[in-house]
Amino acid sequence: MTLLKLDVLAVRNIQSASISPSPSINLITGANASGKSSLLEAIFILGRARSFRTTHIKQAIAFDQSQLTVAAQNRQQNGSVSHLGIQIDNKQCEIRIDQENRQKADLAYALPVQLIHPKSYRLLDSGPQIRREFLDWGIFNQNRNFLSCWRNYSKALQQRNALLKSRQVRQISAWDRELAEYGRMIKDFRLSYLSALQPVFLEMAGYFLRSDDVALRILSGWDDKLSLEQAFKADLEKDMRYGFTHSGPHRADFQTYLNKRLAKDYLSRGQQKLLVLALLLAQVTLLNRDSPNTCCILIDDLTAELDADNRAKLLKYLAELECQIFISSTGIADFGDLSNIDNYKWFHVEHGDISQV
Numbered sequence: 001m002t003l004l005k006l007d008v009l010a011v012r013n014i015q016s017a018s019i020s021p022s023p024s025i026n027l028i029t030g031a032n033a034s035g036k037s038s039l040l041e042a043i044f045i046l047g048r049a050r051s052f053r054t055t056h057i058k059q060a061i062a063f064d065q066s067q068l069t070v071a072a073q074n075r076q077q078n079g080s081v082s083h084l085g086i087q088i089d090n091k092q093c094e095i096r097i098d099q100e101n102r103q104k105a106d107l108a109y110a111l112p113v114q115l116i117h118p119k120s121y122r123l124l125d126s127g128p129q130i131r132r133e134f135l136d137w138g139i140f141n142q143n144r145n146f147l148s149c150w151r152n153y154s155k156a157l158q159q160r161n162a163l164l165k166s167r168q169v170r171q172i173s174a175w176d177r178e179l180a181e182y183g184r185m186i187k188d189f190r191l192s193y194l195s196a197l198q199p200v201f202l203e204m205a206g207y208f209l210r211s212d213d214v215a216l217r218i219l220s221g222w223d224d225k226l227s228l229e230q231a232f233k234a235d236l237e238k239d240m241r242y243g244f245t246h247s248g249p250h251r252a253d254f255q256t257y258l259n260k261r262l263a264k265d266y267l268s269r270g271q272q273k274l275l276v277l278a279l280l281l282a283q284v285t286l287l288n289r290d291s292p293n294t295c296c297i298l299i300d301d302l303t304a305e306l307d308a309d310n311r312a313k314l315l316k317y318l319a320e321l322e323c324q325i326f327i328s329s330t331g332i333a334d335f336g337d338l339s340n341i342d343n344y345k346w347f348h349v350e351h352g353d354i355s356q357v
């Protein structure tokens with residue numbers, strides 16, 4: 001995908017903006033509070049139908065407006081151009097692709113967005129949910145069967161949890177087989193995804209951290225010595241007491257090791273940022289190798305992430321990646337020497353107004 005034209009209406013301090021981005025690198029500059037992150041947030045909203053800055057999307061609607069709109073002309077890999085749009089007000093979110101109402105998942109397939117921002121290092125040390133989302137985003141974009149499997153699992157899990165709360169023991173067992181079947185499939189999807197990601201992660205870690213010893217280890221979400229159905233049986237009393245299912249891929253996690261040590265426990269903040277950068281870029285690189293130009297990369301606040309050497313390395317890497325990229329920073333000097341970077345565009349943001357330089 002490539003965004004050919006992007007229109008943003010009433011996203012935070014951006015009242016109305018329209019840009020025609022470069023298909024490769026787009027540099028976004030502007031003083032603090034000018035609206036750089038708001039522009040990236042608008043693109044993120046268009047791809048994921050949510051904000052990366054707040055759990056309440058309506059906070060992204062400009063103060064004096066009742067709804068926000070982000071729309072784009074999007075060139076697909078087959079060369080055809082589709083029209084994507086999302087409109088969000090206090091009550092609802094309307095998604096349109098080529099004038100038809102569509103679901104969030106359709107938007108996510110049409111515009112896969114990868115975000116790197118100053119808090120990305122939390123991927124290593126916050127709760128497991130964010131790591132499950134990381135894994136599942138990669139699998140979702142790689143294998144179209146994953147979504148239906150995940151939906152079936154979630155539906156069966158909800159049923160089981162409802163039965164646990166109403167203590168209908170006999171009916172619970174009836175759900176266990178179906179739930180276990182989908183759970184095992186999700187585990188298999190994740191295992192095969194991590195084994196494809198691992199070598200690319202190794203390359204990225206070599207590039208950014210000069211380490212050839214990184215590893216990803218999946219925790220499936222239940223005792224690996226048991227089948228998932230056995231784990232459900234073993235947990236039944238506890239599950240009934242708490243009213244939810246303790247074992248399953250909804251509790252999965254993965255751990256990242258550098259030089260055989262758990263990365264989150266001993267890396268400096270700077271190294272954590274580099275390792276997470278390596279992981280996030282490994283994910284888009286893997287996607288790109290299967291199908292170039294699949295993904296849009298957003299990097300919010302380049303200087304908060306990296307020192308000058310690593311910024312130069314990152315730009316060099318991105319310039320060779322066939323991907324559309326938006327990177328923000330306060331000044332153009334932060335991007336270093338741009339003489340070897342072809343085909344970039346520079347946009348400057350001032351009080352929510354965006355102009356091409």
Ligand SMILES: Nc1ncnc2c1ncn2[C@@H]1O[C@H](COP(=O)(O)OP(=O)(O)OP(=O)(O)O)[C@@H](O)[C@H]1O
Pocket residue numbers: 011012013030031032033034035036037038039059060061062063064301330
């Ligand atoms: N809902 C909203 N409506 C209008 N303005 C908002 C809204 N939410 C935040 N703002 C303001 O929008 C401005 C732009 O914020 P943004 O985070 O995009 O700036 P930025 O250029 O990324 O800044 P920095 O370099 O400091 O990170 C800020 O002044 C912020 O307070």
